[in-house]
Amino acid sequence: MTTQETHNKHNNGGLGLRAITATGFVLIMLGGVFLGAYPFVFLFGLIAIISLWEFACIVFPKEDTFHRISCVILGILPYFFLALYHLNCPGTCQPAILFSSMIAIFTLFTSELYAKSAEPFRNVGMVLLGVVYIGLPFMLLNLVAFETGTYEYKTVLGLMLMVWTNDTASYLLGKRFGSTPIDGKNIA
Numbered sequence: 001m002t003t004q005e006t007h008n009k010h011n012n013g014g015l016g017l018r019a020i021t022a023t024g025f026v027l028i029m030l031g032g033v034f035l036g037a038y039p040f041v042f043l044f045g046l047i048a049i050i051s052l053w054e055f056a057c058i059v060f061p062k063e064d065t066f067h068r069i070s071c072v073i074l075g076i077l078p079y080f081f082l083a084l085y086h087l088n089c090p091g092t093c094q095p096a097i098l099f100s101s102m103i104a105i106f107t108l109f110t111s112e113l114y115a116k117s118a119e120p121f122r123n124v125g126m127v128l129l130g131v132v133y134i135g136l137p138f139m140l141l142n143l144v145a146f147e148t149g150t151y152e153y154k155t156v157l158g159l160m161l162m163v164w165t166n167d168t169a170s171y172l173l174g175k176r177f178g179s180t181p182i183d184g185k186n187i188a
Contacts, residue, residue, distance in 0.1 A: 029160065037151035041083040041142070048079055048138040052130055059126045066111075071127045074104050075135030082139055086146035 032043030052075040056068035078101055108127055112120045145156050 030157075033153050033156050033160065037087060037146075040145060040151065040153070040156065041087065044138060044141060045076065045079060045083065048134060049076055051134045051138075052076060055130045055134055056126075059130075060123075064123075066115075067123050067127060070108055070111075071130040074101075074108065074127060075131045077101055077104055078131075078135055078139045079142055082142045086142065086151075 028043070032039045049072060052072040053068070056071040060067045060071070081100065105128075108124060112124050117123055141156070141159070144159065145151055145153075147155065
């Protein structure tokens with residue numbers, strides 16, 4: 001077997017697994033969108049938590065569990081408070097959402113003062129970056145889904161279709177034109 005045949009075999013072998021995995025994820029996502037407000041809130045809340053944890057694992061060392069957990073909690077608080085508000089859960093109101101989020105951020109700053117860490121500004125900045133970069137878009141998705149006061153799956157489905165179309169087109173264009181370097185310099 002030539003080197004080119006081996007290369008093609010390995011590249012095409014992953015395509016089947018990608019297709020199966022993508023089909024499974026698409027079914028889960030569509031189920032979360034079509035089954036109603038509660039599955040939507042649960043699914044996208046779970047995706048937000050996993051995304052925040054992944055981000056925290058990238059920017060904080062393994063030993064720094066406090067900042068990792070802080071990033072996840074602070075990032076998911078606005079999403080879940082807004083979801084509870086939209087789902088008409090008793091005891092939730094907008095002032096409570098703002099107040100508890102402000103207390104959580106204040107607690108982060110205060111704990112950083114007493115922790116005497118080597119990079120306090122970086123730590124706070126990375127936690128807040130996780131909130132803005134991941135938590136805020138999921139919170140805004142929640143606002144879009146409940147824009148009329150009730151859960152609207154069509155808007156969420158439209159957003160998902162636009163993202164999937166963009167992602168698929170990027171993959172296909174990268175596959176087609178990706179072997180030609182844009183610049184001759186080796187960045188790595």
